[in-house]
Amino acid sequence: MSIGSYSEVKTNSGMLTVQVSAEDIKAFADLAILVPKAAANAQRRAINKTLGWLRTHIARAVGRQEKIAVRAVRQRLRSYPVAGGSMRGKLWFGINPLEASRAGRARQTKAGVSVAGRRYRGAFYKKVYGNQADIWIRTASKHFDRADYPDSDVTSSKGVSSGWIAENSDRHPLAKAKISLEAVRPHFDSWSRNADERLLQILRYEMNYELQKYLKGTRRV
Known part of the structure; x- marks a missing residue:
């Protein structure tokens, strides 16, 4: 029925x-x-x-x-x-979570990246993997805030999981900025x-x- x-x-x-x-x-x-x-x-x-x-x-x-x-x-x-x-x-x-870079037009500044009224201090906008640029930050940065990078959990000091990319080696892990829905x-x-x-x-x-x-x-x- x-x-x-x-x-x-x-x-x-x-x-x-x-x-x-x-x-x-x-x-x-x-x-x-x-x-x-x-x-x-x-x-x-x-x-x-x-x-x-x-x-x-x-x-x-x-x-x-x-x-x-x-x-x-x-x-x-x-x-x-x-x-x-x-x-x-x-x-x-x-x-x-939606990639923050898709929320609007991302702008790189000396302080970080801004997009759709959001500011990611210490972040940078570039292509790391694939053909599309995204907003990234080094997890060791003093400006790194987990709230701005949801769906990004590291399982160990050397491990890489969802949302986390190791640039060249595990010494410099990156987190991609995302927006929670x-x-x-x-x-x-x-x-x-x-x-x-x-x-x-x-x-x-x-x-x-x-x-x-x-x-x-x-x-x-």
Whole structure:
């Protein structure tokens, strides 16, 4: 039985499932019985449009709250539109820490690096691995603050783990600046409720559109 849209939050990601509740479907039962294919098409379009709306508004809200470029948040959102016979769409959101260099335009200064209103004293902006520059700091620096480098835990004096890179040798380990997205976790429930409201609004429009097409066709017979 369809319970409508809902959310699931895990360690590094959250999933929003968008679907029409059984109660809402009853409101359009006559059309569904009369022209089931048209009703299914309306439902599919409504869910997919709601996914697009949700992705846009979540990206804007998170970008504004966390002071992160909207494009960077959108890269963490992945839509799975309705496919096949399953009348449900999904929106995946990766909420593990985001590289600070993606929050906006990073600027190197003598004191460190600034980006999107954040300042990382003692840090430097350069390519260490891969083709993209990131914000790094030597862990031995007096300016190193673990709060600015989440998801970066060293297991031993010589070990290297998530977020930590040893430049040339273990003598000079580096930490990559990242931004925690933990603050978005409480919002998943409200996002799923907003999705339900928006889905019903669009579904009414799409069902009416299909009904008008059907009635127009019958008048021609």
